[in-house]
Amino acid sequence: MINCQQVTRLFSDAQERPLSLKERTSLKVHIMMCSGCRNFGKQMNILRQLTHEYVKGTQGAHSNEDIADTDNNSQD
Protein backbone atom coordinates (compact mmCIF):
# COMPACT_ATOMS: atom_id res chain seq x y z
CA MET A 1 0.00 0.00 0.00
CA ILE A 2 1.36 3.41 -0.86
CA ASN A 3 0.58 6.34 1.41
CA CYS A 4 -0.71 9.84 0.66
CA GLN A 5 2.75 11.34 0.40
CA GLN A 6 3.72 8.81 -2.27
CA VAL A 7 0.38 9.19 -4.04
CA THR A 8 0.72 12.98 -4.29
CA ARG A 9 4.23 12.56 -5.66
CA LEU A 10 2.90 10.20 -8.33
CA PHE A 11 0.19 12.69 -9.27
CA SER A 12 2.86 15.32 -9.78
CA ASP A 13 5.09 12.92 -11.71
CA ALA A 14 2.16 12.03 -13.93
CA GLN A 15 2.47 15.57 -15.33
CA GLU A 16 6.04 14.75 -16.35
CA ARG A 17 6.10 11.14 -17.49
CA PRO A 18 3.74 8.26 -18.21
CA LEU A 19 3.14 6.24 -15.05
CA SER A 20 3.73 2.50 -15.07
CA LEU A 21 0.83 0.10 -14.87
CA LYS A 22 1.78 -0.72 -11.30
CA GLU A 23 1.86 2.94 -10.34
CA ARG A 24 -1.48 3.61 -11.96
CA THR A 25 -3.03 0.65 -10.19
CA SER A 26 -1.68 1.78 -6.82
CA LEU A 27 -3.10 5.25 -7.42
CA LYS A 28 -6.51 3.95 -8.36
CA VAL A 29 -6.78 1.72 -5.33
CA HIS A 30 -5.65 4.50 -3.02
CA ILE A 31 -8.00 7.19 -4.28
CA MET A 32 -10.97 4.89 -4.02
CA MET A 33 -10.52 5.17 -0.29
CA CYS A 34 -8.97 8.61 0.13
CA SER A 35 -10.93 11.74 -0.74
CA GLY A 36 -7.97 14.01 0.03
CA CYS A 37 -5.78 12.40 -2.60
CA ARG A 38 -8.70 12.17 -5.01
CA ASN A 39 -9.11 15.94 -4.74
CA PHE A 40 -5.37 16.43 -5.00
CA GLY A 41 -5.24 14.47 -8.26
CA LYS A 42 -7.94 16.59 -9.86
CA GLN A 43 -6.27 19.74 -8.61
CA MET A 44 -2.96 18.91 -10.28
CA ASN A 45 -4.72 19.10 -13.64
CA ILE A 46 -6.58 22.23 -12.59
CA LEU A 47 -3.32 23.83 -11.50
CA ARG A 48 -1.84 23.29 -14.94
CA GLN A 49 -4.94 24.69 -16.63
CA LEU A 50 -4.98 27.73 -14.35
CA THR A 51 -1.31 28.36 -15.01
CA HIS A 52 -1.91 28.29 -18.75
CA GLU A 53 -4.82 30.66 -18.31
CA TYR A 54 -2.59 32.93 -16.30
CA VAL A 55 0.03 33.04 -19.02
CA LYS A 56 -2.64 33.63 -21.63
CA GLY A 57 -4.20 36.37 -19.53
CA THR A 58 -0.86 38.05 -19.14
CA GLN A 59 -0.58 37.99 -22.87
CA GLY A 60 -3.67 40.10 -23.12
CA ALA A 61 -6.29 37.50 -23.90
CA HIS A 62 -8.84 39.67 -22.08
CA SER A 63 -9.17 41.68 -25.24
CA ASN A 64 -11.00 38.84 -27.00
CA GLU A 65 -9.00 39.39 -30.10
CA ASP A 66 -8.33 36.50 -32.37
CA ILE A 67 -5.08 35.03 -31.18
CA ALA A 68 -5.64 31.46 -32.22
CA ASP A 69 -3.34 31.50 -35.20
CA THR A 70 -0.04 30.64 -33.56
CA ASP A 71 1.19 27.55 -31.80
CA ASN A 72 1.59 29.32 -28.47
CA ASN A 73 -1.97 29.21 -27.43
CA SER A 74 -2.79 25.61 -27.89
CA GLN A 75 -2.70 23.78 -24.59
CA ASP A 76 -2.24 20.25 -25.74
Place this chain on the structure above:
Amino acid sequence: MAIEQVPVAKTETSISNDLTDPVYLKKLRSQMLKFATLQLRDEALAEDAVQEALMGALKNAKAFNRRSALKTWVFAILKNKIADVLRKGQRTLEASRLLRDNEEENNLDELFNSKGLWQVDERPAAWSQPMESVKSDHFWQIFEACLSGLPENQSRLFMMREFIELDSAEICENMNISTSNLHVMLYRARLRLRECLENHWFSDGEKP
Protein backbone atom coordinates in the same frame (compact mmCIF):
# COMPACT_ATOMS: atom_id res chain seq x y z
CA MET B 1 24.43 43.99 -25.79
CA ALA B 2 23.83 47.54 -26.90
CA ILE B 3 20.45 48.11 -28.42
CA GLU B 4 20.61 50.12 -31.57
CA GLN B 5 17.92 52.54 -32.51
CA VAL B 6 15.58 50.97 -34.97
CA PRO B 7 14.23 53.36 -37.57
CA VAL B 8 10.63 52.45 -37.09
CA ALA B 9 8.93 54.91 -39.34
CA LYS B 10 10.99 54.30 -42.46
CA THR B 11 10.06 50.86 -43.64
CA GLU B 12 7.71 49.11 -41.24
CA THR B 13 4.72 51.21 -42.09
CA SER B 14 2.33 48.29 -42.04
CA ILE B 15 2.98 47.73 -38.35
CA SER B 16 4.00 51.14 -37.18
CA ASN B 17 0.38 51.92 -36.46
CA ASP B 18 0.68 49.54 -33.57
CA LEU B 19 4.19 49.67 -32.26
CA THR B 20 4.42 53.42 -32.64
CA ASP B 21 1.07 54.01 -31.01
CA PRO B 22 2.26 55.19 -27.59
CA VAL B 23 -0.85 54.08 -25.72
CA TYR B 24 -0.83 50.61 -27.21
CA LEU B 25 2.90 50.24 -26.79
CA LYS B 26 2.77 51.30 -23.17
CA LYS B 27 0.11 48.73 -22.35
CA LEU B 28 1.88 45.97 -24.22
CA ARG B 29 5.16 46.84 -22.58
CA SER B 30 3.70 46.75 -19.10
CA GLN B 31 2.10 43.35 -19.73
CA MET B 32 5.41 42.03 -20.98
CA LEU B 33 7.26 43.44 -18.00
CA LYS B 34 4.90 41.85 -15.53
CA PHE B 35 5.31 38.53 -17.25
CA ALA B 36 9.11 38.78 -17.45
CA THR B 37 9.67 40.16 -13.96
CA LEU B 38 7.66 37.41 -12.35
CA GLN B 39 9.78 34.82 -14.05
CA LEU B 40 13.20 36.39 -13.86
CA ARG B 41 12.78 38.08 -10.46
CA ASP B 42 15.11 40.78 -11.59
CA GLU B 43 13.73 43.99 -12.95
CA ALA B 44 16.84 44.89 -14.91
CA LEU B 45 16.98 41.50 -16.61
CA ALA B 46 13.26 41.70 -17.27
CA GLU B 47 13.60 45.18 -18.81
CA ASP B 48 16.37 43.89 -21.06
CA ALA B 49 14.38 40.86 -22.18
CA VAL B 50 11.32 42.99 -22.94
CA GLN B 51 13.40 45.54 -24.79
CA GLU B 52 15.07 42.90 -26.91
CA ALA B 53 11.77 41.22 -27.69
CA LEU B 54 10.24 44.51 -28.79
CA MET B 55 13.25 45.33 -30.92
CA GLY B 56 13.12 41.90 -32.50
CA ALA B 57 9.46 42.48 -33.24
CA LEU B 58 10.14 45.84 -34.84
CA LYS B 59 12.82 44.43 -37.08
CA ASN B 60 10.50 41.80 -38.45
CA ALA B 61 7.30 43.67 -38.15
CA LYS B 62 6.41 43.86 -41.82
CA ALA B 63 4.80 40.46 -41.84
CA PHE B 64 2.18 41.46 -39.31
CA ASN B 65 -0.84 43.43 -40.21
CA ARG B 66 -3.10 42.51 -37.38
CA ARG B 67 -2.53 43.74 -33.86
CA SER B 68 -3.57 40.48 -32.21
CA ALA B 69 -1.17 38.42 -34.29
CA LEU B 70 1.58 40.89 -33.48
CA LYS B 71 0.92 40.65 -29.77
CA THR B 72 0.99 36.87 -29.71
CA TRP B 73 4.14 36.89 -31.71
CA VAL B 74 5.89 39.45 -29.51
CA PHE B 75 5.16 37.27 -26.50
CA ALA B 76 6.55 34.24 -28.29
CA ILE B 77 9.80 36.17 -28.76
CA LEU B 78 9.73 37.24 -25.13
CA LYS B 79 9.27 33.67 -23.97
CA ASN B 80 12.38 32.69 -25.89
CA LYS B 81 14.35 35.60 -24.43
CA ILE B 82 13.30 34.60 -20.94
CA ALA B 83 14.22 30.98 -21.60
CA ASP B 84 17.67 32.18 -22.75
CA VAL B 85 18.18 34.25 -19.62
CA LEU B 86 17.07 31.40 -17.39
CA ARG B 87 19.44 29.03 -19.14
CA LYS B 88 22.34 31.40 -18.73
CA GLY B 89 21.37 31.81 -15.09
CA GLN B 90 21.99 28.17 -14.29
CA ARG B 91 24.89 29.18 -12.06
CA THR B 92 22.38 30.32 -9.54
CA LEU B 93 21.04 26.85 -9.14
CA GLU B 94 24.03 25.60 -7.21
CA ALA B 95 24.19 22.47 -5.17
CA SER B 96 24.10 24.48 -1.97
CA ARG B 97 20.76 25.92 -2.87
CA LEU B 98 19.35 22.56 -3.77
CA LEU B 99 20.51 21.44 -0.35
CA ARG B 100 18.82 24.35 1.28
CA ASP B 101 15.66 23.48 -0.54
CA ASN B 102 16.03 19.96 0.75
CA GLU B 103 15.81 21.30 4.26
CA GLU B 104 12.47 22.75 3.38
CA GLU B 105 11.19 19.26 3.04
CA ASN B 106 10.65 19.40 6.78
CA ASN B 107 7.99 22.01 6.21
CA LEU B 108 6.28 19.89 3.62
CA ASP B 109 6.38 16.99 6.00
CA GLU B 110 4.02 18.97 8.17
CA LEU B 111 1.37 18.23 5.57
CA PHE B 112 1.66 14.52 6.32
CA ASN B 113 1.90 12.50 9.52
CA SER B 114 4.61 9.99 10.30
CA LYS B 115 2.81 7.35 8.26
CA GLY B 116 2.74 9.62 5.22
CA LEU B 117 -1.02 10.21 5.49
CA TRP B 118 -2.60 13.68 5.28
CA GLN B 119 -2.75 15.59 8.53
CA VAL B 120 -6.46 16.03 9.18
CA ASP B 121 -6.46 19.81 8.70
CA GLU B 122 -4.24 19.63 5.60
CA ARG B 123 -6.32 17.18 3.62
CA PRO B 124 -7.21 18.69 0.22
CA ALA B 125 -10.82 19.82 0.00
CA ALA B 126 -12.95 19.66 -3.12
CA TRP B 127 -12.70 22.86 -5.18
CA SER B 128 -16.01 24.02 -6.49
CA GLN B 129 -15.99 25.26 -10.10
CA PRO B 130 -12.29 26.10 -10.08
CA MET B 131 -12.14 27.34 -13.66
CA GLU B 132 -14.67 30.05 -12.83
CA SER B 133 -11.86 31.70 -10.87
CA VAL B 134 -10.13 32.81 -14.05
CA LYS B 135 -12.69 35.60 -14.34
CA SER B 136 -11.71 37.14 -11.03
CA ASP B 137 -8.93 39.71 -10.80
CA HIS B 138 -8.69 38.99 -7.10
CA PHE B 139 -8.02 35.35 -7.83
CA TRP B 140 -5.10 36.26 -10.09
CA GLN B 141 -3.66 38.49 -7.39
CA ILE B 142 -3.72 35.53 -5.03
CA PHE B 143 -2.30 33.28 -7.72
CA GLU B 144 0.62 35.67 -8.23
CA ALA B 145 1.19 35.99 -4.51
CA CYS B 146 1.28 32.22 -4.11
CA LEU B 147 3.68 31.89 -7.01
CA SER B 148 5.92 34.60 -5.58
CA GLY B 149 5.88 32.84 -2.23
CA LEU B 150 7.59 29.75 -3.60
CA PRO B 151 11.29 29.27 -2.90
CA GLU B 152 13.18 30.79 -5.81
CA ASN B 153 14.47 27.59 -7.39
CA GLN B 154 11.10 25.92 -7.18
CA SER B 155 9.32 28.80 -8.81
CA ARG B 156 11.94 29.13 -11.53
CA LEU B 157 11.70 25.47 -12.45
CA PHE B 158 7.93 25.56 -12.21
CA MET B 159 7.76 28.53 -14.56
CA MET B 160 10.22 27.00 -17.01
CA ARG B 161 8.03 23.95 -17.08
CA GLU B 162 4.56 25.49 -16.99
CA PHE B 163 4.94 29.01 -18.41
CA ILE B 164 7.58 28.49 -21.04
CA GLU B 165 6.63 24.84 -21.48
CA LEU B 166 10.11 23.49 -21.83
CA ASP B 167 10.11 19.73 -21.43
CA SER B 168 11.78 17.91 -18.55
CA ALA B 169 14.81 16.84 -20.55
CA GLU B 170 15.53 20.32 -21.78
CA ILE B 171 15.24 21.86 -18.32
CA CYS B 172 17.52 19.22 -16.79
CA GLU B 173 20.13 19.65 -19.47
CA ASN B 174 20.20 23.39 -19.23
CA MET B 175 19.97 23.68 -15.49
CA ASN B 176 22.37 20.83 -14.91
CA ILE B 177 20.13 18.88 -12.59
CA SER B 178 18.94 15.29 -12.66
CA THR B 179 15.46 14.29 -13.72
CA SER B 180 14.63 13.05 -10.25
CA ASN B 181 15.81 16.33 -8.76
CA LEU B 182 13.60 18.26 -11.16
CA HIS B 183 10.62 16.08 -10.40
CA VAL B 184 11.07 16.52 -6.66
CA MET B 185 11.28 20.28 -7.06
CA LEU B 186 8.20 20.41 -9.28
CA TYR B 187 6.36 18.21 -6.80
CA ARG B 188 7.17 20.58 -3.94
CA ALA B 189 6.21 23.61 -5.98
CA ARG B 190 2.86 22.03 -6.83
CA LEU B 191 2.22 20.95 -3.23
CA ARG B 192 2.84 24.48 -2.03
CA LEU B 193 0.90 26.21 -4.77
CA ARG B 194 -2.06 23.94 -4.30
CA GLU B 195 -2.07 24.51 -0.57
CA CYS B 196 -1.69 28.26 -0.96
CA LEU B 197 -4.54 28.52 -3.46
CA GLU B 198 -6.78 26.40 -1.28
CA ASN B 199 -6.02 28.35 1.88
CA HIS B 200 -6.45 31.75 0.31
CA TRP B 201 -9.12 31.22 -2.28
CA PHE B 202 -10.82 27.88 -2.65
CA SER B 203 -11.47 27.24 1.03
CA ASP B 204 -13.84 30.18 1.37
CA GLY B 205 -17.02 28.50 2.40
CA GLU B 206 -15.98 25.23 0.84
CA LYS B 207 -14.03 23.60 3.63
CA PRO B 208 -15.84 20.60 5.07
